[in-house]
Amino acid sequence: MKTGFDNQKYLKLQSEKIRERIASFDNKLYLEFGGKLFDDYHASRVLPGFEPSSKLQMLLQLSDQAEVIIAINAGDIEKNKVRADLGITYDRDVLRLIDVYRSKGLYVGGVVLTCYEDHASVQAFRTKLESQGIAVYRHYRIEGYPKNIPLIISENGYGKNDYIETTRPLVIVTAPGPGSGKMATCLSQLYHENKRGVRAGYAKFETFPIWNLPLEHPVNLAYEAATADLNDVNMIDSFHLSAYGVSTVNYNRDIEIFPVLNEMFRRIFGESPYKSPTDMGVNMAGFCIFDDEACREASRQEIIRRYYEALIRRADLLASEDELFKIEFLMQQLGLTVNARTCTAVANETSKKLGVTCAALELADGSVVTGKTSDLLGPCSAVLLNALKNLTGIDHETPLISPHALEPIQTLKTNYFGSKNPRLHTDETLIALSVSASDNAMAKQALDAIPQLRGCQLHCSARLSKVDLDTLRRLGLQVTMDPLREHAPLD
Numbered sequence: 001m002k003t004g005f006d007n008q009k010y011l012k013l014q015s016e017k018i019r020e021r022i023a024s025f026d027n028k029l030y031l032e033f034g035g036k037l038f039d040d041y042h043a044s045r046v047l048p049g050f051e052p053s054s055k056l057q058m059l060l061q062l063s064d065q066a067e068v069i070i071a072i073n074a075g076d077i078e079k080n081k082v083r084a085d086l087g088i089t090y091d092r093d094v095l096r097l098i099d100v101y102r103s104k105g106l107y108v109g110g111v112v113l114t115c116y117e118d119h120a121s122v123q124a125f126r127t128k129l130e131s132q133g134i135a136v137y138r139h140y141r142i143e144g145y146p147k148n149i150p151l152i153i154s155e156n157g158y159g160k161n162d163y164i165e166t167t168r169p170l171v172i173v174t175a176p177g178p179g180s181g182k183m184a185t186c187l188s189q190l191y192h193e194n195k196r197g198v199r200a201g202y203a204k205f206e207t208f209p210i211w212n213l214p215l216e217h218p219v220n221l222a223y224e225a226a227t228a229d230l231n232d233v234n235m236i237d238s239f240h241l242s243a244y245g246v247s248t249v250n251y252n253r254d255i256e257i258f259p260v261l262n263e264m265f266r267r268i269f270g271e272s273p274y275k276s277p278t279d280m281g282v283n284m285a286g287f288c289i290f291d292d293e294a295c296r297e298a299s300r301q302e303i304i305r306r307y308y309e310a311l312i313r314r315a316d317l318l319a320s321e322d323e324l325f326k327i328e329f330l331m332q333q334l335g336l337t338v339n340a341r342t343c344t345a346v347a348n349e350t351s352k353k354l355g356v357t358c359a360a361l362e363l364a365d366g367s368v369v370t371g372k373t374s375d376l377l378g379p380c381s382a383v384l385l386n387a388l389k390n391l392t393g394i395d396h397e398t399p400l401i402s403p404h405a406l407e408p409i410q411t412l413k414t415n416y417f418g419s420k421n422p423r424l425h426t427d428e429t430l431i432a433l434s435v436s437a438s439d440n441a442m443a444k445q446a447l448d449a450i451p452q453l454r455g456c457q458l459h460c461s462a463r464l465s466k467v468d469l470d471t472l473r474r475l476g477l478q479v480t481m482d483p484l485r486e487h488a489p490l491d
Helices: 007-023 041-046 054-060 074-078 090-104 120-131 182-195 218-226 238-244 252-269 292-315 321-333 342-354 379-392 403-416 426-436 441-448 466-474
Strands: 029-033 066-073 107-114 136-138 170-174 201-205 234-236 249-251 358-362 368-372 457-460 478-481
Touching: 007 029, 007 054, 007 201, 029 182, 041 218, 041 292, 066 074, 066 090, 066 182, 074 090, 074 107, 074 120, 090 107, 107 120, 107 182, 120 136, 170 182, 182 201, 182 252, 218 234, 218 292, 218 321, 234 238, 234 252, 238 252, 249 252, 292 321, 292 478, 342 358, 342 368, 342 457, 358 379, 368 379, 379 426, 379 441, 379 457, 379 466, 403 426, 426 441, 426 466, 466 478
Parallel strands: 029 170, 029 201, 066 107, 066 170, 107 136, 457 478
Antiparallel strands: 234 249, 358 368, 358 457
């Protein structure tokens, strides 16, 4: 993929901006951290050059000043709410996040249970955390939140919440997912800090939408496609335009809540430090794009990928028609069809011509290789081997995998696992290639070329198995697929 984003510049500018914001208050800043703190693959796809762990790397530059507070809604614990991307409950994810942050060198100051209620499952989770030496705090539901401001900014509102003991200038408030109460946690702390004579500050870290890119820029439209299920909408920040005469982009929920936040700031501080939602943000990503067209094209491709994801979700009854219509509308805004994704057009046309399921893979140089379903290989297994041959200059007719490597896998699948389909999935194909590489120089050459697949585009004309999809994504391929299943036996 063509690079268009300067990651090193981003790390430098972003850490400097946060230090500057800390200094603008009493050397105490509560930073609401939206989105993923690490493994931000959406950002790395639409801003080619952005490393998935960039935000974590940036915070590590501030690790001596920073501590992390994790917020989780007590109701989500009681309901066993699950993260769709990981398939684990929110409370389990809190434990996972604590382990990850600590292993990376970030200090975790504690966990806050928001909208606290005394359910048995909530108590059990609290006990589990405390038994492991993790401080736990309780924040309570406030009637009429967020509009009953006189009650919220009072001893019967935020005043009832536990004060979170923090020791460092930068407090990063993060969560396992939306609706966890990050913003309320920050504002409650501002109330308590102010009572203690500390003029602590609040800022918001959201990568998207990028405030200093145009509203209709594909990077910002790709964010709308990514959040189509939440019905988020990018908007011009009318407060910023009115205050400064400068057009900036934010999203609807922040703009809608800003008058309420502004009044809360006035009640706590006597005056508000901000004139607009854009003022609250600290995101510097827009300043680090050096090839705008590369980011535009990457974002156009992302929107098409999100369209195919919505098709799959709809087929599984997980997405509404509105979600699909919204992404279709975004594609129309940019004049996109699915054929703007080269590998999609090639895979579907080849499949139609041959009458079997096909996959197409677009390499970094723009060349496209295909693979088809056969008695031995699935379409993605075939296209991977063909792509590796293309990258290494190995003749297409040359077999890379020894029959001695194939036969045991097929025997295991059919004789012992009871599968009626002996075709190799992608993970099995790569294992067979690895075995062959021990005594086949060309197989070793092909195996060594696998890192060159990262960032390449792939489309399959039928639905992939979870095994194939997971393997392709671990290889760093950006995958789409048609929602219909192959007519062959499913396993």
